[in-house]
Amino acid sequence: MNERVITAIDIGSSKIATIVGLDSKENDELRIVGFNSTPSKGVKKGLIVDIDKVTESIEESLERAERMAGQKITHAFVSVGGPHISSLNSRGVVAVANTQGEITQEDVNRVIEAARAISLSSTRQIIEVNPRDFIVDGQEGIKNPVGMSGVRLEVDTHIITASQINLKNIERCIEDLGVHNDGFLFAGLASAESVLTDTERELGVVCVDIGGGKTDVALYVDGALSYSTSIPVGARHITNDIAVGVPVSIDSAEKIKLFLSKHLRANKKGKLPEQLPMHELVIGETLDNFSVKNVIDGIVAPRLEELFKLVGDEIMKSTYFEQVPSGLVITGGGALTVGILETAKKIIGLPVRVGIPGKVTGLIDEILDPQYASTVGLILYGQSHGGTVKEGASVDFGSFFKGVSVGGSVDKLKSFFKQFIP
Numbered sequence: 001m002n003e004r005v006i007t008a009i010d011i012g013s014s015k016i017a018t019i020v021g022l023d024s025k026e027n028d029e030l031r032i033v034g035f036n037s038t039p040s041k042g043v044k045k046g047l048i049v050d051i052d053k054v055t056e057s058i059e060e061s062l063e064r065a066e067r068m069a070g071q072k073i074t075h076a077f078v079s080v081g082g083p084h085i086s087s088l089n090s091r092g093v094v095a096v097a098n099t100q101g102e103i104t105q106e107d108v109n110r111v112i113e114a115a116r117a118i119s120l121s122s123t124r125q126i127i128e129v130n131p132r133d134f135i136v137d138g139q140e141g142i143k144n145p146v147g148m149s150g151v152r153l154e155v156d157t158h159i160i161t162a163s164q165i166n167l168k169n170i171e172r173c174i175e176d177l178g179v180h181n182d183g184f185l186f187a188g189l190a191s192a193e194s195v196l197t198d199t200e201r202e203l204g205v206v207c208v209d210i211g212g213g214k215t216d217v218a219l220y221v222d223g224a225l226s227y228s229t230s231i232p233v234g235a236r237h238i239t240n241d242i243a244v245g246v247p248v249s250i251d252s253a254e255k256i257k258l259f260l261s262k263h264l265r266a267n268k269k270g271k272l273p274e275q276l277p278m279h280e281l282v283i284g285e286t287l288d289n290f291s292v293k294n295v296i297d298g299i300v301a302p303r304l305e306e307l308f309k310l311v312g313d314e315i316m317k318s319t320y321f322e323q324v325p326s327g328l329v330i331t332g333g334g335a336l337t338v339g340i341l342e343t344a345k346k347i348i349g350l351p352v353r354v355g356i357p358g359k360v361t362g363l364i365d366e367i368l369d370p371q372y373a374s375t376v377g378l379i380l381y382g383q384s385h386g387g388t389v390k391e392g393a394s395v396d397f398g399s400f401f402k403g404v405s406v407g408g409s410v411d412k413l414k415s416f417f418k419q420f421i422p
């Protein structure tokens, strides 16, 4: 059988999820054979604050996923998110090498490298160079210029940078565990890979992944990633607000929050009890009468409003606010918060839906949940970018540039293309 093992480690602000998949060349299917999710310790808003604790959490998650998959994990794609992520758009320009002939892959590599030449503080590192659009002799909107004739080649790219020290720390954690890093991917982009449709990306859409301590945002215009950022507010803030407002312990507040979202989804009529069923929730506190409406309208909704105002600010900042008619696709564990669709629609004024990850087969029931959007997206990204390509395989460069980006370094891009150059 012609199968390739792909592994991803999703380092979230509340959990570390490891996923192992087998990519079958025969049918392009990604079959999940191993999965684990472990609470992440030592990570705050996506930043590593305690290496030993993070290493322990990753080790636990890796071991369990290995046991389930029945194989040793030797390499993995790794997600990074949180407010240490920032992005910018950069244009590269080169003269086509052979002005008599056609634009070659070498020219494309050179122009992407030119776009990458940005002035960057020594504390930052590029993790993504995403070609959005090529321009040949002034003609815009070209997705793949190879084979065209022209003298001047330009590219518009979207570049994502991350805190170098944080990347080094993550790399150290996983290399200490004997795992080679196949590449870093921004968690917001990973989520977009698993929950957005091609049509949404073409029309323009914003993927909003609400994690525990941060919200990762990836905005697409004309099929290409055009803005990415991360907001330091997540679903854990809602729990904290409930704990303060009711008041109850953080554990009890989390139980109340999950009860409200699960109850509403299970009960299609949208009927909630008037009082919180404290006994049913096994909450230690002796508060037997607390109005559900107060929790939803007085505590949860104001925090969601604040979060979506921040998302709205970022969309304005991106300058693409008129180019995202598909609206918001909300994912991440926080996407299931009670009342989220109503609040998001009210604040943003665009269509809103919840994004549930898909596009994989195998052991999947547990992972088809918004909280694993970035986990599933990361392994899908690995499927299209990692490892070796079967001998004689032909590659559609159009689709390569469509929603896809170049993770890690230009060297990776080069080696990727070299495989197809005779």
Ligand SMILES: Nc1ncnc2c1ncn2[C@@H]1O[C@H](COP(=O)(O)OP(=O)(O)O)[C@@H](O)[C@H]1O
Pocket: 011, 012, 013, 014, 015, 016, 210, 211, 212, 213, 214, 234, 235, 236, 239, 254, 257, 258, 261, 262, 332, 333, 334, 335, 336, 337, 338, 370, 371, 372, 374
């Ligand atoms: N069914 C649910 N309803 C409401 N909130 C949820 C639900 N499931 C998970 N969450 C919240 O999602 C957050 C974790 O989201 P997740 O995407 O797993 O974070 P990260 O990727 O940053 O680790 C937690 O605050 C948790 O309370």
Ligand SMILES: [Mg+2]
Pocket: 010, 012, 013, 187, 209, 211, 332, 371, 374, 375
């Ligand atoms: Mg996540």
